[in-house]
Amino acid sequence: MAILQVDSLKKSFGKNEVLKGISLSLEEGQVMSIIGSSGSGKTTLLRCINFLETADSGQIFVDGDVIFDGEDKSKHKAKETREKQLKIGLVFQQFNLFPQYNVFDNVTLAVKLKAKEREDYKGNKKQILKEIDENAKKILAEMGLSDKMEAYPWQLSGGQQQRVAIARALALEPKILFFDEPTSALDPELTIEVLKVIKELRNMGRTMVVVTHEMEFARNVSDKVIFMADGIIEEEGCPTDVFDHPKSEKTKAFLAKSFE
């Protein structure tokens, strides 16, 4: 069964229909890249799946559970939405780290707040917090940030900040990790650093969806590539199909421009 399934998702901003019915699915452990020119709706798609925008209609399933249903017009309780939100993680283009917290606290803040809701929190407080700290240290070590745990975001390079943001998302143990143009705010050499981390995550079996402009990366890292144009999925398939044997004229034109 697919871990992520999106069925005919639609979204308009006023009269401008940005998503004209998007359907896609992704298996556990796979990496999907979403490519397309700006304005094609790829970021909006990501934001709808992550509840940062509310889609007008369609459905989203994660691991078999409905996390969004456009037919269900009842007001969703904030708490329910938060629970569903935690099944998925998102890494932003602009990192959005919390400036007043050091690296370690950036990673543990949300996890610790969430742990307070556990029924056994009062009795096992010490144990729970210790586990959270150890888990955070482990993740930061994987991100190569063990020596930066006390640093504040402004003291880090863009690449390091983005790795902290990835660690922060991973700390909540999401089933799927989304990246919204994770390297667009970075210099080329820092881009390589972040892409390397994403590759490592893939090798560890993480399910990921990456909106990206890095075509080479999309080709190398993805199991599945989606090309979006004008609010629809113009073409999709494995990287070789999309990059080497594109069927649609729009895809051909886009790729020609991207590899110029």
Added chain:
Amino acid sequence: MFWNVTVSLLEGFMTTLELFCLTLIFAIPLGLIISFGSMSKIFPIKWISKTVVWVIRGTPLMLQLIVVFYGPELIAGWIGELGIDNALFNALAGMKGLDRFPSVLLAFVINYACYFSEIYRGGIESIPKGQYEACQVLGMTKSQTFFRVVLLQVVKRIVPPMGNEIITLVKDTSLARTIAVYEIIWNAQKFIKNGGLLWPLIYAGAFYLIFNGLLTVIFSRIEKKMDYFKA
């Protein structure tokens, strides 16, 4: 003589200080409530908040002092003249105003809460949307987002304008004498009336200057304390 003046000015300055401290204690949280009102998505709340802020910022504080102090009895008088005899109207017609000091305090609290609310609003609205979005995707509640992430960033941004406003408050306390609250300037002016001495008034200025110097040091300390992060 110098000793007498000093004692008198110190007495007056105690009232000044009391007014200053109490105004801050009440106006700082009240301002936050008004700023939430001004940013509310519920139209009537937003409209009321904005109107209050407009009226309070748009009229002199001195006038507000007079309205708070004399207003209730003036209105009671008008109601009494209507001559309607029932329990509610009799109660309203018998309305008494507050004492002098509480009146001044009330007017100051309302006035400064409105100014503070605009500073808070500016601070809160300047926090990038990405901070809220990051909190949301991390599953944080709205109150966690505000108190654990947004608030300190807002505080950092509003310390300089708040320092400005608070120093103005120190000097504005001298308006209390309009309704005969004996603060430091009132006590200093007494010496002009009674003995033609002008220097106590200038001496009173030194009290303000030293106290504001102290506040300036405190505020730059606070700014320094929050230098560890950039936002």
